[in-house]
Amino acid sequence: MTDFAIDTPRSQSRTLRIGLRWLLYVILGLFALYYLLPLFVMITTSLKSLEEIRTGDLMALPREVTFDAWRTAWSKACTGIQCNGVKPYFWNSVLIAVPAVLISTLLGAMNGYVVAHWKFKGANIFFALMLFGCFIPFQVVLLPMARVLGFMGIAGTIPGLIFVHVIYGLGFTTLFFRNYYVTIPAELSKAAKVDGAGFFRIFWSIFLPLSLPIIVVSVIWQFTQIWNDFLFGVSFSQSGTQPITVALNNIVNSTTGVKEYNVDMAAAIIAALPTLLVYVVAGKYFIRGLTAGSVKG
Amino acid sequence: MSKWLEEHLPKVVLAPSFIAVLVFVYGFIIWTAWVSLTRSKLLPKYDIEGFIQYDRLFAAPRWDVAMNNLFIFGTLFIAISMVLGLMLAILLDQNIRTEGAIRTIYLYPMALSMIVTGTAWKWILNPGLGLEATVQGWGFETFTFNWLVDPDKAIYTIVLAAIWQSSGFVMALFLAGLRSVDTEIIRAAQVDGIPTWRVYTAIIIPSMAPIFLSAFIVLAHLAIKSFDLVIALTGGGPGFATDLPATYMYAMAFSRGDIGQAASSAMIMMGVVFTIVVPYLYSELRAKND
Incomplete structure (x- = not known):
């Protein structure tokens, strides 16, 4: 020693x-x-x-x-009986991810803004409820969600999947923005209130211009989550509306015909490219999102 | 009216999200809990009958396999990812010139879908054409590596792929932790001639206790929710050998048409998550308010 x-x-x-x-x-x-x-x-x-x-x-x-x-x-690859390759499913994933990312980020920004700077009785409880919601295993909501989507008439559709991703992404986006906005001094919004600026005005002209880094974090986090999602995709889609992860799994595990390993691998890379690209271009923000979910601050 | 609106605007803005969370998270949990106490089969029934579904669940050999697998998978996955992550973080913390590039390489699997990870490893572990054939081609004719189709070993292939995917992330967490340790203390220790490994074991690692906890929570959470990786890598097979609670729940809900079993298994999963996460979140929130 x-x-x-x-x-x-x-x-x-x-x-x-x-x-x-x-x-x-x-x-x-x-x-x-x-x-x-x-x-x-x-x-x-x-x-x-x-x-x-x-x-x-x-x-x-x-x-x-x-x-x-x-x-x-x-x-041309077959997912079950259809043989159109991953192309249509790639676009499904884009159609699901883009609106879901934008809506959940916008709502998260508004929620974070309220919780951090317009404290009212119960705002902390709201935040706590939201935070716990981030951690539930989604299996516990699959069954009722399937029924509610049917009830709303959007079962097996792309809007249905957008809806699901927005709902269960809100917890994280709210967390990101809340934790970011608490670091902005309260004097700033107080001074603006004294000057007669209203709720939206303060958000629009003071908070939003300062938010670029956290918007990037939130967008990247949500995009990665939604693009890579499989559980919701496989539970709430039907033939024709499946996201790419589901299509990839169907191609790889389809039991008919000769096993084309090279096609499986090409399809897997195509499915991985968008999130890999995001990671390579904006890795710093990707890591920040990952750690924001697990380490405080 | 406009004055009321002005005053209550923050609440109005929060209301849709609040209602959504109440209904779609908490309402749904209650719905699932309720249905888990009924005789629901293909369609949900709402007459409470007690714990019959849980009795059935605990008597089912397939659920037994799933829970055992969760234990094996969870323990190995968490332990190895933490050790590997910590080790890589410490090695990377030694003023490595190419640190940025190496970090990028270690962490990229985290950006991939578990389905992609599963697909890739399924191919690498393919007994006929994958790693086994390669090593045999190097001259080790008797080498066999068929874990993927061996019911006793298949669960370890899931551990292997999951560690590959997540250990880089654990490394990043620990590296951030190492960087936040007070450099004054470290320098003082070095001036006193304390060897580097002692500085790590006696000063740096103990001060990172909260990061160990965070990493544990994240990994445990990932382990319990693991679904995609099993589906893509083994499909739960051979037989039911690699079933996890998440795949059991899915099979009951969507292919077996046994809503009662699906609901009760989902509730058990939630119970496991909450016993791990709730104390952690509670202490985090308290610490923030103090």
């Missing part, structure tokens, strides 16, 4: 330090390979022909690059 760095001669400790440094980089590099391996395998497999997949090696680069699997995945 003694300190080797001081006990050993200087030169030896120097070699040791360099050695450790190398070891450190090797370990970090190995883990990088571990995280990259599935992506590498997905990409290379999607560029191989079925023939090459059957005879070749999982880890090998394609001998002959072909984009056939990508074309099939996009417009």
Whole structure:
């Protein structure tokens, strides 16, 4: 338990330090390979022909690059009985995600603004109720939601899925904006009130211009959640309105015909591209959203 | 009228969300709890009959498998992700020149859908053409790796894929925690000649207790809700070998037409989540108000 760095001669400790440094980089590099391996395998497999997949090696680069699997995945692969590829489902996901993200972010911003700066009796209870709502396992609302969507006449439709995603996204968006707005000094809104500015005016001209970072966090969080959602998608859609995650699962697990692993991988990459793109472009905000949900502040 | 509106505008703005949460979260929980106490089968019934659904649930071998799997999966997933995340965070905290790039690589799986993750790992773990064939091709002819189709081992493939997806996130949490430790104390310890590993075990790691708790809560929550990954990777199989409570609930609700079982299993899931999350949220909210 003694300190080797001081006990050993200087030169030896120097070699040791360099050695450790190398070891450190090797370990970090190995883990990088571990995280990259599935992506590498997905990409290379999607560029191989079925023939090459059957005879070749999982880890090998394609001998002959072909984009056939990508074309099939996009417009010809079969999800059950329909064979239109993932294209229609990709657009379904866009049609679901875009309005749901915008509506839940807007509502979350208004809620956060009220809870943080227009405190009234019960505002904290509202916030607590909302926060607990973030953590429920969605299985507990699946059955009644299926009935209510039917009752509202939007079961199995895209508006139905938008509705569901807005409702269950509200907790997080409210949390993001509330936690952001409490850091804005109350004097600012008080001074504006004294000057006669109203509720919406203060929101519009003081809070909104300051909100860009948290809007980005909220939009990215919601987009990732909704795009990657499977549970709501598979429970509340029907043939034709399924989001891409459901379509991908149907393609991969369809039992008819020859298993086309290259098409599966191409479809998986297509399904992953939008959120990966968001992550690469705005990773900082993505991480902020992730940690805001788990660490206070 | 306009004066009333002006005064109550904040409440009016909050009202739709408030009502939505009351109905669609709390109302729905009550509905599910109610139905779990009835003899509902294909259609919900509303006459309370007591705990018959729970009796059936606890007597069902398939539910037993699901709960056992949740225990195995949850324990391994949480423990390994935490150890791995902490280790990677500490290694990355040593003034690594390419830290940004490495962090990006470690964390990208978190941006993927579990369905994509499941699809990728299903292919890698494919017994005939995946990793097994590759290693055999390297000359290890007798190497077998068929966990995916082995009922006793399949649950570990889910652990493997889930760790791959989430450990980078745990790393990011811990790294943020390491960076927020007071650097004065660390420097003082270093001046005193205390070796680095002692600085970590005696000063830095203990001061990160709240982050351990946060990471645990997030991971436990992910584990209990795990559904997509099982569906994409094993489909709950072979047989029911990799069923989790979430897949059991879904099967009862949407393919078996057994609403009573679906409702009671959902309530058990919620019970598990709440025993973990409620004390945590309660202490968080209290700490904020103090």
